[in-house]
Amino acid sequence: MSKNTNDTVAEIIIKVYLVNGGVMTHHYKLPKTESGTKELIREMVKKMLILRGKSADEPLEFANPSIFYNSNNVTCIEINSVGVKELEEIMRKAKAKLGF
Numbered sequence: 070m071s072k073n074t075n076d077t078v079a080e081i082i083i084k085v086y087l088v089n090g091g092v093m094t095h096h097y098k099l100p101k102t103e104s105g106t107k108e109l110i111r112e113m114v115k116k117m118l119i120l121r122g123k124s125a126d127e128p129l130e131f132a133n134p135s136i137f138y139n140s141n142n143v144t145c146i147e148i149n150s151v152g153v154k155e156l157e158e159i160m161r162k163a164k165a166k167l168g169f
Contacts, residue, residue, distance in 0.1 A: 079156045081109075083131055084147040085138060095131040113148070120146060 083095040100106050119129050120140050129138040151159075 078150045079153040080151045081113075082149045082151065083113075084149075085129075085131060085136075086144045086147070087138075088142050088144055093131075093134075093136060095136075096133045117146070 078099050081097040081099060083097065085093045085095070087093070097109065100109055116129055116131070119127050120143055122140075127140075129140045129143060130136070131138070
């Protein structure tokens with residue numbers, strides 16, 4: 070979660086932990102519109118309900134990269150966010166290290 074509470078969320082990062090010890094990371098840019106943001110939240114809630122119900126009939130899908138999971142193989146999901154200012158600071162530091 071962003072350390073600066075006044076920072077606008079720019080990206081949501083989802084980590085899917087698997088029973089074999091693997092971890093897959095998915096990145097979602099936060100939509101610019103309120104309706105787009107509401108739709109993204111609805112989709113995330115739906116995914117959590119699938120996982121909670123462990124319904125193997127319905128695969129659990131995350132994008133960026135696009136991967137379909139058997140919910141029985143998922144141990145947990147971690148959700149984090151990165152704020153706009155935090156993302157800009159990360160990019161500034163990365164560019165400085167590269168000499169740009």
